[in-house]
Amino acid sequence: MLLELGTAGHRAGRAVDALSAFSAAAEIARGSGDAELLARAAIGYGIQMFGLRREQGRLAELAPVIRVLAGDARDAGPWRPGLACLLAELGMQSEARRELARVAAEGLDAFRASLWLGSLAYLAEAAAALGDETIAALVYPELEPHRDANVMIGHLVAWYGAADRHLGMLAATLGEWERAADHFARALELNRRMGAATWLAHTEYEYARMLAARGRRDRAGQLLGEAAALAGRIGMPSLLGRIESLGSAASPARLPGGLSPREAQILSQVARGLSNRDIGAALFISEHTAANHIRNILRKTGCANRTEAATYAHRHGLAET
Numbered sequence: 001m002l003l004e005l006g007t008a009g010h011r012a013g014r015a016v017d018a019l020s021a022f023s024a025a026a027e028i029a030r031g032s033g034d035a036e037l038l039a040r041a042a043i044g045y046g047i048q049m050f051g052l053r054r055e056q057g058r059l060a061e062l063a064p065v066i067r068v069l070a071g072d073a074r075d076a077g078p079w080r081p082g083l084a085c086l087l088a089e090l091g092m093q094s095e096a097r098r099e100l101a102r103v104a105a106e107g108l109d110a111f112r113a114s115l116w117l118g119s120l121a122y123l124a125e126a127a128a129a130l131g132d133e134t135i136a137a138l139v140y141p142e143l144e145p146h147r148d149a150n151v152m153i154g155h156l157v158a159w160y161g162a163a164d165r166h167l168g169m170l171a172a173t174l175g176e177w178e179r180a181a182d183h184f185a186r187a188l189e190l191n192r193r194m195g196a197a198t199w200l201a202h203t204e205y206e207y208a209r210m211l212a213a214r215g216r217r218d219r220a221g222q223l224l225g226e227a228a229a230l231a232g233r234i235g236m237p238s239l240l241g242r243i244e245s246l247g248s249a250a251s252p253a254r255l256p257g258g259l260s261p262r263e264a265q266i267l268s269q270v271a272r273g274l275s276n277r278d279i280g281a282a283l284f285i286s287e288h289t290a291a292n293h294i295r296n297i298l299r300k301t302g303c304a305n306r307t308e309a310a311t312y313a314h315r316h317g318l319a320e321t
Contacts, residue, residue, distance in 0.1 A: 051158055055198065057238035060090065081111060081122035088129040089238075100126060104134050108142060117146070117163075118153035124166035128173050128206070136173040143167055148186060150194070161199025162187035165206060172210040180210055192282045201230035205243055212246060218255070218317060221247070222268065225261035230284065256316045257300045264318050266293045270306055271313035 053061060080099055087096035103123065111119035120143045127135040146163040153160065160166075168183035184207035191200040204227035211220040224247050231239045255264050269279045279290040294306070303309040313319045 055236045081119040084126040085122040088126045100135050121151050124170050128169035136170045140170040161196045162190040165203045201227045226265050263297050267313045271310040271319035
């Protein structure tokens with residue numbers, strides 16, 4: 001995960017040292033009320049550690065620092081988009097809405113000189129979390145030129161996967177469902193191709209959230225199953241909690257043929273024409289495991305081969321869209 005949140009050149013030991021340095025600097029800033037000092041506190045590592053703590057469900061540790069920025073500081077500068085995102089995740093919704101309102105009033109120009117893509121990504125996530133259509137409409141056209149590309153913050157500071165994930169979140173916030181589905185499908189493809197398991201799991205969750213809101217519970221449940229498997233393997237308790245919460249509200253109907261959610265997920269890959277090796281690579285399982293699942297799928301569905309299984313998937317609405 002660190003490779004996806006930071007750079008390939010940063011080893012875990014350096015990251016731990018950087019976390020200590022960042023935390024120490026943040027404590028000094030918090031004690032002095034100097035938000036500018038906090039903003040200067042190892043900004044590159046700070047972004048990486050923000051990402052790691054976020055995935056580990058440890059953002060609450062930053063709450064005191066965030067309260068300094070949100071409460072005492074009048075100008076968070078380039079930190080404002082990340083601040084809004086973090087406040088939303090910490091449940092500090094009124095503070096998050098206040099930060100987004102300031103962005104809406106002042107515009108995006110202040111963020112263009114530094115961490116521009118990062119600012120757009122953080123604002124997209126905050127807007128999606130809060131259902132802020134004003135910010136979504138402001139950010140979407142700025143981020144849209146980056147469709148089919150990755151979000152890279154700074155010079156190899158952090159990588160947040162396919163920009164289409166954020167574009168899908170923005171389109172869904174604006175109620176543009178078909179456009180959102182197209183972006184999510186593109187994000188799934190790019191993140192799979194890049195081997196970005198962290199961002200693939202996030203994309204599946206956000207896509208499922210949109211589909212659940214549209215009543216597409218079968219497909220939403222399928223995506224949530226894959227996201228949960230990835231999040232559990234990587235160690236992403238924060239995302240797992242959101243998946244569990246959404247899954248309780250979007251439990252899919254019983255799958256046809258007695259298929260398990262994992263089998264339905266793999267059947268959708270068969271319908272896409274993927275080989276066992278390709279399925280293994282896409283879902284981060286071995287080729288042997290994929291073959292075992294497909295044998296079970298053929299047995300349960302009564303299909304003689306992969307072609308019949310693909311037809312079965314389309315007939316029962318299990319083909320990936």
